[in-house]
Amino acid sequence: MQKILIILFFLLLTANGVFAQKDSIVFKNGEIIIGEIKELDKNVLKMETTFSDDDFTIDWGNVREIHSERVFLIRLTKGFRFEGKFKPATNDSIIIVPQKGNESVVLLKDIVFLKDVNAGFWGKAYASIDFGFNLTRSNNFKQVSMRSNFGFKESRWQLDINYNTLNSKQDNTDPIERSDGGTTFKLFLPNDWYPLASLDFATNNEQQIKLRSTAKLGIGNYLINNNKVYWGFSAGANFNKEDYSNSENNDRQSWEGFAGTELNFFNAGDLSLLTRLVVYPGFTEKGRLRADFKTDLKYDLPLDFYIKVGFTWNFDNQPASGSSEYDYVMQTGIGWSL
Numbered sequence: 001m002q003k004i005l006i007i008l009f010f011l012l013l014t015a016n017g018v019f020a021q022k023d024s025i026v027f028k029n030g031e032i033i034i035g036e037i038k039e040l041d042k043n044v045l046k047m048e049t050t051f052s053d054d055d056f057t058i059d060w061g062n063v064r065e066i067h068s069e070r071v072f073l074i075r076l077t078k079g080f081r082f083e084g085k086f087k088p089a090t091n092d093s094i095i096i097v098p099q100k101g102n103e104s105v106v107l108l109k110d111i112v113f114l115k116d117v118n119a120g121f122w123g124k125a126y127a128s129i130d131f132g133f134n135l136t137r138s139n140n141f142k143q144v145s146m147r148s149n150f151g152f153k154e155s156r157w158q159l160d161i162n163y164n165t166l167n168s169k170q171d172n173t174d175p176i177e178r179s180d181g182g183t184t185f186k187l188f189l190p191n192d193w194y195p196l197a198s199l200d201f202a203t204n205n206e207q208q209i210k211l212r213s214t215a216k217l218g219i220g221n222y223l224i225n226n227n228k229v230y231w232g233f234s235a236g237a238n239f240n241k242e243d244y245s246n247s248e249n250n251d252r253q254s255w256e257g258f259a260g261t262e263l264n265f266f267n268a269g270d271l272s273l274l275t276r277l278v279v280y281p282g283f284t285e286k287g288r289l290r291a292d293f294k295t296d297l298k299y300d301l302p303l304d305f306y307i308k309v310g311f312t313w314n315f316d317n318q319p320a321s322g323s324s325e326y327d328y329v330m331q332t333g334i335g336w337s338l
Contacts, residue, residue, distance in 0.1 A: 142169050
């Protein structure tokens, strides 16, 4: 009998420990959901439960209380970052108990990002890939495109890698081959400032660019960072190396400045919009000006699939001989995100 009581007591403690590890969300209408908080990003809270195969996606604006014993990476609208736990508070607020420092009372609406600090590699990674294909009988036109990105976000830094390509063929016309990609590293500082470093490449037979390699160093800041929109700017110096496919053009190396802005609007149901503009004024090539513009409109589908329409425009007021000053491409595709 004594052994049975010991076993029952152990099972009770185990069950209580398992339950205590569960997170709970209280909605503004009083309903409660219990499970495991995966992350909060772009106004969407993802939560895993035992009674559903797929994660729940919850509008952060509908949350009144959050209860958890785990340690999270927490980012606020003004760029403040914490690693800590939560304590409940009143009036749609919460108390952050950081690992270091004093407790802080913040409004739930001012929290823009949450992630378990003990999440494994894939818990801190994100990725997306989409494909497009166009085919017409006229001129035997065929076009294949791909856009992809992979990223990894830690508490104080972030790494992004991307690769995009487009190939087009039709009768009586030279093929179009265009690709670009690169990697960007950001180190997060207080008040939403971040130094950045990036290496990028591009090929474009329309502008006779066999390979363009660039290396940037700069600093940026998010002017707006909330649960509806991110908007920021960056500036710095860029080294540009260009190899041309046409032997009539000499390869070029130059130093440039760069100034860019990025707008990410995502609190519109299943729609999100990303727009980026970067301008490169020449330092060593006087009077030269380049610019890259990109915009993506994305519509989320079930099971992490999405439809995307993208437009990219490139400008160079001193292009290679025989090339146009600008080039653009519009891509549509269906994809999947991690």
